[in-house]
Amino acid sequence: QSALTQPPSASESPGQSVTISCTGTSSDVGGRDSVSWFQQHPGKAPKLIIFDVTKRPSGVPDRFSGSKSGNTASLTVSGLQADDEADYYCVSSAGSFYVFGTGTKVTVL
Amino acid sequence: QVQLHESGPGLVNPSGTLSLTCTVSGVSISSYWWSWVRQPPGRGLEWIAEIYHAGNTGYKPSLKSRVTISMDRSKGQFFLRLNSVTAADTAMYYCSTSSFAYWGQGTLVTVSS
Numbered sequence: 001q002s003a004l005t006q007p008p009s010a011s012e013s014p015g016q017s018v019t020i021s022c023t024g025t026s027s028d029v030g031g032r033d034s035v036s037w038f039q040q041h042p043g044k045a046p047k048l049i050i051f052d053v054t055k056r057p058s059g060v061p062d063r064f065s066g067s068k069s070g071n072t073a074s075l076t077v078s079g080l081q082a083d084d085e086a087d088y089y090c091v092s093s094a095g096s097f098y099v100f101g102t103g104t105k106v107t108v109l
Numbered sequence: 110q111v112q113l114h115e116s117g118p119g120l121v122n123p124s125g126t127l128s129l130t131c132t133v134s135g136v137s138i139s140s141y142w143w144s145w146v147r148q149p150p151g152r153g154l155e156w157i158a159e160i161y162h163a164g165n166t167g168y169k170p171s172l173k174s175r176v177t178i179s180m181d182r183s184k185g186q187f188f189l190r191l192n193s194v195t196a197a198d199t200a201m202y203y204c205s206t207s208s209f210a211y212w213g214q215g216t217l218v219t220v221s222s
Binding site: 001003036038040045046047048051057089091096097098099100101102103 | 144146153154155156159167168169170171203207208209210212213214215
C-alpha cells in the first residue's frame, strides 16, 4: 500500500507540453485500467481530469490526456496555460482499496 | 447535480475519536460507492475507506484497525469514525464518490489538546 511515485515538480513555458509520470506496481497501476488523475488548486478540492487511464470527464479540455505502459501511468498537459499551474495527483485501484500518488506541482514559467 | 457536504467537529483531543458526516444531495445514495479521502496540511491525498449501500466496505489496510465507515440510507448520509487519533491525523477530510468525480468542499480536523 505504498503511495504511487510521482515527480515532486515539473515546469514548462506557456503553450508547451508537460508530462507527469505515476509509477506503481503490478498490483495497482500495472494490473488494472482504473487510473485516474486530478488537478488541485490551492485551497480547493481535487478535480477529476482523467479516469480509466485515458478518458476525460465532460467539460475537461482535450489538452489533458492520459496513457499507461506497464506499471507507469502518465498525464500529458498540452498547450500549457497559466491556470494549469496546480498540483496533480494520480490514483489507482489496488483491488480492495485505492492508492494515491505522491503528487506533482506543475509550474507554468 | 451530485453534491456532498462534510460536517463534524473541527477539533479532536489526542487519543479521542474523530467522527464526520457526509450528506449527499442531488442523487440517491444507493447509486454510487462513496469514499473518504484526507489531506494533511501541505501534503498529498490519502484514501481512507469506501462504502456501498448494500453494506460492502473497503479500508486502507494501514488504517483498518482504527476506521469504521457506515451509512444511513434514509438520511442520505455516510459517516467516518477514526479512533485513537494523534496529531498525524490532522488533515482536511473530503468525502467523494469512489469514482472521484464528485467531492465535498472538505472539512479541516485538527487533533490537539
